[in-house]
Amino acid sequence: xxxxxxxxxxxxxxxxxxxxxxxxxxxxxxxxxxxxxxxxxxxxxxxxxxxxxxxxxxxxxxxxxxxxxxxxxxxxxxxxxxxxxxxxxxxxxxxxxxxxxxxxxxxxxxxxxxxxxxxxxxxxxxxxxxxxxxxxxxxxxxxxxxxxxxxxxxxxxxxxxxxxxxxxxxxxxxxxxxxxxxxxxxxxxxxxxxxxxxxxxxxxxxxxxxxxxxxxxxxxxxxxxxxxxxxxxxxxxxxxxxxxxxxxxxxxxxxxxxxxxxxxxxxxxxxxxxxxxxxxxxxxxxxxxxxxxxxxxxxxxxxxxxxxxxxxxxxxxxxxxxxxxxxxxxxxxxxxxxxxxxxxxxxxxxxxxxxxxxxxxxxxxxxxxxxxxxxxxxxxxxxxxxxxxxxxxxxxxxxxxxxxxxxxxxxxxxxxxxxxxxxxxxxxxxxxxxxxxxxxxxxxxxxxxxxxxxxx
Numbered sequence: 001x002x003x004x005x006x007x008x009x010x011x012x013x014x015x016x017x018x019x020x021x022x023x024x025x026x027x028x029x030x031x032x033x034x035x036x037x038x039x040x041x042x043x044x045x046x047x048x049x050x051x052x053x054x055x056x057x058x059x060x061x062x063x064x065x066x067x068x069x070x071x072x073x074x075x076x077x078x079x080x081x082x083x084x085x086x087x088x089x090x091x092x093x094x095x096x097x098x099x100x101x102x103x104x105x106x107x108x109x110x111x112x113x114x115x116x117x118x119x120x121x122x123x124x125x126x127x128x129x130x131x132x133x134x135x136x137x138x139x140x141x142x143x144x145x146x147x148x149x150x151x152x153x154x155x156x157x158x159x160x161x162x163x164x165x166x167x168x169x170x171x172x173x174x175x176x177x178x179x180x181x182x183x184x185x186x187x188x189x190x191x192x193x194x195x196x197x198x199x200x201x202x203x204x205x206x207x208x209x210x211x212x213x214x215x216x217x218x219x220x221x222x223x224x225x226x227x228x229x230x231x232x233x234x235x236x237x238x239x240x241x242x243x244x245x246x247x248x249x250x251x252x253x254x255x256x257x258x259x260x261x262x263x264x265x266x267x268x269x270x271x272x273x274x275x276x277x278x279x280x281x282x283x284x285x286x287x288x289x290x291x292x293x294x295x296x297x298x299x300x301x302x303x304x305x306x307x308x309x310x311x312x313x314x315x316x317x318x319x320x321x322x323x324x325x326x327x328x329x330x331x332x333x334x335x336x337x338x339x340x341x342x343x344x345x346x347x348x349x350x351x352x353x354x355x356x357x358x359x360x361x362x363x364x365x366x367x368x369x370x371x372x373x374x375x376x377x378x379x380x381x382x383x384x385x386x387x388x389x390x391x392x393x394x395x396x397x398x399x400x401x402x403x404x405x406x407x408x409x410x411x412x413x414x415x416x417x418x419x420x421x422x423x424x425x426x427x428x429x430x431x432x433x434x435x436x437x438x439x440x441x442x443x444x445x446x447x448x449x450x451x452x453x454x455x456x
Contacts, residue, residue: 021326022381028220029213029388035275037151038158044133045072045153046124047140050116051089052079054144057281059088061144066096068150072140075124077102077116080109113228114249114258117141121238122246128235137235138162141256145281146229147177152276156232161271168237168268169260172230173212176204176282184284184440199289200282202412205405208393209385215272221320224270225327226260230278233259240266253432254299261306261324267315284440290419297331297423298432304328334420341378382410 047065051058058076065074078086078101086103093099102123104116121139128137138156142148152172156162161170178184184196218224226233238248241262252258260270283289310316310324386406390397397405426432 019381025210025213025217028217032216032274035155035160035273036158037154038163040153040157043157043162044137045140046137047072047074047142048117048120049142049144050077050079050113051081051085051144053081053083053085055084055088057145058085061146062092062099064147069153074099075102075120077120079104079116080106114251114255117249118247121248135236139233139235139238141231142278143229143280147279148230149276155273155276161273166269167271168234168263169226170232170271170273171224171226172273173277174207174227174230175277175279176200177279178282179204196284198408199284201405202408203282205385205389205409209389212274218323219272221323222269222317223320223323224272226256228256229280231256237263237268252299252302253295254303258303261303264315265309265313281440293419294422297419298426300328300331301423301427331420331423334417335424338417379410382413383407385409
């Protein structure tokens with residue numbers, strides 16, 4: 001076979017695989033059943049909030065958690081912040097015995113989120129002690145700007161979650177709190193503000209659309225992923241993988257996915273709640289978003305080393321193994337796909353250039369069929385999420401906006417190929433440093449909008 005034939009065949013094969021996967025996601029997303037509530041008083045809740053230079057948001061977060069979940073313990077892990085984070089937390093802790101400041105110091109600090117969470121685990125473990133309470137203790141990981149929904153503990157205490165003693169971890173849906181901010185960058189012009197607002201909206205659609213749909217499908221395959229925000233773990237489940245070093249979280253850049261994988265390998269079930277959620281801040285600037293997603297993609301590549309254990313584990317069904325395989329291989333496939341998808345178009349364009357009329361030559365060589373395939377695989381399968389976002393998430397969005405958002409999602413998805421190449425470059429070069437994502441207020445030099453605020 002010629003290079004053209006091979007590339008076309010491979011392009012169509014990959015395209016059909018992705019298209020079939022999207023159809024499965026959409027079906028599960030539409031037919032998802034609501035979770036059943038339970039009694040949160042049956043469990044002991046401990047929120048863990050890792051912080052590094054979070055003075056802009058930590059005070060508001062603690063105030064929200066105190067008022068919304070008054071019976072919960074709040075453990076703030078200050079990872080050697082250079083600002084006033086520790087002072088803000090210390091002042092709150094002096095007034096509320098359920099707020100605990102865990103101050104990490106250099107050189108032991110700033111070694112990644114996993115290391116900070118392991119420190120929190122050890123302190124909570126000592127606080128709870130060796131009692132029957134450990135099985136009822138739930139460790140909830142929330143970002144410094146996180147705002148869990150008021151019904152989160154009720155749903156996650158239900159029979160679809162921690163009321164089932166085989167469930168070791170639960171992940172809730174993630175939403176972007178600043179998705180409706182119309183002027184996120186008041187010091188800049190209308191074009192910059194429109195781009196920033198659309199970028200925030202794309203992140204909200206991404207998490208509440210395809211990512212949520214993936215998690216719903218993973219309920220059936222038994223492979224629900226843990227996320228960095230809104231992640232809950234039973235203390236005894238963490239105990240089962242902590243080892244002698246008392247470190248349940250690993251050192252991968254995608255420490256949340258790695259944790260969930262280790263829990264599943266240990267025989268625990270993982271669950272997902274779409275009916276409850278955690279609000280977090282979407283990024284308004286492209287560079288920090290690329291840095292953040294590069295870290296995630298590289299972390300997925302690092303976790304590939306677990307694949308032989310997943311293959312040989314009786315804890316995973318065939319469907320579960322295939323889902324894990326797909327997730328781990330996705331950044332690698334995107335690297336290959338970015339090359340494969342371009343070859344047929346380049347060859348068709350080269351052949352068409354030999355004709356006096358380029359368009360006539362392009363059509364004569366089957367260009368119309370090729371463009372149709374690109375439209376279906378490269379645009380339609382992403383664009384549909386604009387419609388489902390309107391019908392399932394934000395019914396106040398107009399039909400015109402739903403179409404606009406859908407096409408924007410297709411364009412936004414191209415970013416994944418850039419991210420995959422950056423992650424690939426870092427992976428093969430051995431660079432594995434963990435870099436904190438800077439908040440919008442840090443980048444703009446302004447105070448972040450209040451949670452739920454709509455800036456006109």
